[in-house]
Amino acid sequence: MTKIRAGVYGGSGYAGLDLVEILSRHPGIDLVFATSKTYQGDPVPNTDLCFVAPDTAALDCVDVIFLALPHRASAAVAKRGIDAGVKVVDLSADLRLDSPEAYQAYYDSPHPHPELLPAPYGLPEINRAQLAGVDVVATPGCYPTTVLLGMYPLLRHNALSADAPVIVDAKSGVTGAGRKPSLTTHFAEVYSNLIPYKTGRSHRHIGELEQEAQKLSPQMGPIIFCPHLLPVDRGLMASIYVTLNDSFASSQAQDLFAEAYANEPLVDLLHNDKQATLKHAVKTNRCAISLTPVLDSYLHITSVTDNLRKGAASQAVQNMNLMFGIDETTGLL
Amino acid sequence: MTKIRAGVYGGSGYAGLDLVEILSRHPGIDLVFATSKTYQGDPVPNTDLCFVAPDTAALDCVDVIFLALPHRASAAVAKRGIDAGVKVVDLSADLRLDSPEAYQAYYDSPHPHPELLPAPYGLPEINRAQLAGVDVVATPGCYPTTVLLGMYPLLRHNALSADAPVIVDAKSGVTGAGRKPSLTTHFAEVYSNLIPYKTGRSHRHIGELEQEAQKLSPQMGPIIFCPHLLPVDRGLMASIYVTLNDSFASSQAQDLFAEAYANEPLVDLLHNDKQATLKHAVKTNRCAISLTPVLDSYLHITSVTDNLRKGAASQAVQNMNLMFGIDETTGLL
């Protein structure tokens, strides 16, 4: 079998580094280049390559590119890849929203390449059918991945009350804030601390989260979202509190989730006497989920991923596997 | 002025150690003894004392005793203190619930001394009038303190919807689990982890929390509570998500809280563009609160304490100050 030749843009960020590590062990991949503006010339960990400048990357020598770039920067490279006939797996936010208007609303600037929208939303457990063989995929954000997987069985059964909000209290490790130094990520500011940020409905991930959730369950209530910066390096926990509608009792939830995820190798539904913890997911490519029924009408869902894996890099590879028609979990188990 | 002579039972646990430290710097206190079964004979940090066995503590030489003991053990010592004419500040759960039946329900065993119930609930910002000059006070748990202070202005104005639950997603440092070694508190199990526990409505603190909240606002909905073990040593954050009733808009909340806490030296209401973080409260004797209005009907409250201070030891001292009629914040600012 000839290998798929891949390039990684933004290979020296935290998601990029995990991506390179996963690709370096993927049996079907030949990693051709990894770019980095900051570290060009330095060795790429887990490979024999050195980082190259984005402009000098051999776009014509690869079959697929992964874009672990900041939003706004990513769209232009995606465009270039598409024009060159190369498949594109974007890990930025640039292709996640369906319309330029939504992008403008959540990212406060015009979309750099509106002609690229909409792109398939790469959350295979939900959208698998739309990803097979396609040329471009938008890999979801870490928060939306974790929250959507935690709610999916309820959403597709329209089990949520239309009159109540969905509360998402989320906690993320510091790699989620990127590798660029800032006071926010200074060790002494984060250590021993817990910091809520972009509370209410102000975090940008609300956009794609509600977009995708409402496709599955248009009548659901608004999402109230509070992320927290957790004093650990990686891992993301979404604590989701939902109100069920009259058609559905909390005691049915465990079975509903078990059925939905029975054949999903990258989702672990925990037994109903266990709680998902950060350690269930960190350094794995899976999402771990546990459920607590509360009274008849309420359900507390804990959904956990590694923000750099199922929340970014490994999900990008899962999408690539689907785009090339190879087994979805290749290189991920 | 003659000093108040104080004794501490359970002085070598984490709350006990903080209590001793605070009392050792309190200008009106003469610390006479601190007991410890495990460490008797060892020096008591921040003092010239050595830990003594509980049985040999000089109960007749003190005016007040603090009980930083496990529940069930505490009630018997409280009884002894009362019989000896000594004031009692209990930090355990034994005196917090109003009836033996409630105690049986939440603590799975008969109350050791039902004749001690009910005792005044020592949350001065709410119950100050009931604490002045009394002989016995039950100091609240760390979670109820933090949650009740975060909700108090809403509760006393009956601003909460009766038809919606109150969601409390809480996170506590490991000292909250006590000093007794167990796998739960083993460094390698907690480090880099985040662990939900006693989810739903199964945590014992639900009992006193709903008891006190409903006294203020009987029609409020049920509390859904999920504590998490946070990989830090101290600090407690309660993220409280409430639905307001029609009489009240989320935009009014900041003013309501500002009014309620204007003269409270141990509650810090943050400006409405700031979020309370663990660092706002850790190693202080205060509760820090921030508010995020969400749409018209929802409010997200972040309430933070040091679980060993305002959540235990310093609140006990605040209660003692009230019991002896001295300035409430003596030794605490």
Added chain:
Amino acid sequence: MTKIRAGVYGGSGYAGLDLVEILSRHPGIDLVFATSKTYQGDPVPNTDLCFVAPDTAALDCVDVIFLALPHRASAAVAKRGIDAGVKVVDLSADLRLDSPEAYQAYYDSPHPHPELLPAPYGLPEINRAQLAGVDVVATPGCYPTTVLLGMYPLLRHNALSADAPVIVDAKSGVTGAGRKPSLTTHFAEVYSNLIPYKTGRSHRHIGELEQEAQKLSPQMGPIIFCPHLLPVDRGLMASIYVTLNDSFASSQAQDLFAEAYANEPLVDLLHNDKQATLKHAVKTNRCAISLTPVLDSYLHITSVTDNLRKGAASQAVQNMNLMFGIDETTGLL
């Protein structure tokens, strides 16, 4: 190729869990059982097995057993394995010292099975020739592994001054202290702390360390050893300060080490402008080493391993590979 059937005693401790994880991915191994007194009946992570009681382990169904047991307990199981014709990889201290007298001196009790001594010391980079095809191997302790690899090129060239001590300032993650709960490993005691322990020459690992070092370089000076408990879960750094004798200048060290480790896949000698950090080794099966020449006569060596991998579990597997004549790094790269 038929697989080697393996059993793990003590599979639920931290080293045991890493061992099971490595064996579960080893292409030549069929893991038959893992024992645990505490967790019998529970699933064994990364496998389809459940932990069994040590007494019910199917010793007659395996070709090799790994003993991740406390010292003194381990020797008896080693004896049983040998008597049953099964190869034994011991991770405890029971087989590391060459004589019962040395064991008595360092472990304060008679050796449970003196007839098992001496056993080959399983540090392949040093003793490879003595490990091929043998039936029993003593896997070294985490500190001796890390220190010996950091000194080996100097020892075999007799480059150390006979008149000066070797200073070893070591730092270990908390998993090195085992999984059994104690105040020493309580999260709140270790967090934000750094704790020297068993200072001077009082740590038991001094015994095997000097035994093996002196075999290579009998005239070396005494080792002064200070381990510290580091507030991380895993990783071990040995900072080794040596005085060179007149035959050797510090500027020659980099070449000497480069030559010694040129063909060692599990030792990373860093370029001379880099320092080995904990992250170079944690979650890998390798030892990372960096050198700092100081003046002409002194050398500062930083040697780093994952205490649970090259310091325990992966080195045990490396030894097993040698014992069965398969490629030494199978399952480890």
Added chain:
Amino acid sequence: MTKIRAGVYGGSGYAGLDLVEILSRHPGIDLVFATSKTYQGDPVPNTDLCFVAPDTAALDCVDVIFLALPHRASAAVAKRGIDAGVKVVDLSADLRLDSPEAYQAYYDSPHPHPELLPAPYGLPEINRAQLAGVDVVATPGCYPTTVLLGMYPLLRHNALSADAPVIVDAKSGVTGAGRKPSLTTHFAEVYSNLIPYKTGRSHRHIGELEQEAQKLSPQMGPIIFCPHLLPVDRGLMASIYVTLNDSFASSQAQDLFAEAYANEPLVDLLHNDKQATLKHAVKTNRCAISLTPVLDSYLHITSVTDNLRKGAASQAVQNMNLMFGIDETTGLL
């Protein structure tokens, strides 16, 4: 008593913030201003002030200024203060070395104000007599403070072998690296890691350390120094390994240190069966020291400070107390 009016330059760095906190509780101090380029206009924690720009600070309204500024920037402000008749406590490196030549050698640039050298070296336990009533003091670096206090009793008795180096393996919390964001201090780079840096004799603090040590004991051997970045926010441990000369046995050390520090309220010599840990010193203004004699000729000293307190801010206040002739520990116990 009229209060001493003080100003702090560089009040928003980590040492500056601790300095402001200590001064705000100092009974003899009236804090008049704190400067910050980055945070001007923001409230100064623990005070009623707002940060002002350095140029607008009211130098003519204060009796003393503290300079918590970067080296090179500090000397110019020191000069200005001296010219204005204000006492100066410098926390930077600018006044620590006795000659411009030494400054050039260690700081790679000409001294900005050579006329200020030499200045009294502000380590009161060693140099107290030279600090009383003076107008300018150079407060030592965190590493030199901790190491010099750990060696002082030996140095003044010339107890060290002239033929052996002094090994200092040091570990510092991240605040020691300052508050300016960089990849070095990024949470995800430091977390779970341990990083040696400026090994050998390359760290700038070697200059003042050997300068002061050799004043006490000119014949001592060279210092080999390796600092490590520790994954905690504050605290500094120096592990010092010395070889004693023939006049002195390691068993005499405990008495020697006990005598030297008997009347030093800010040095804690631990009992000889205890080891100094980071927790002995963090958030205190003291240095904690423990000793381990090793064989007859070697001594292992553990010396611990809070790098922001006795290693910076509280030592600066201790110096100021001496400069103004008030009790040396005022505001520090």
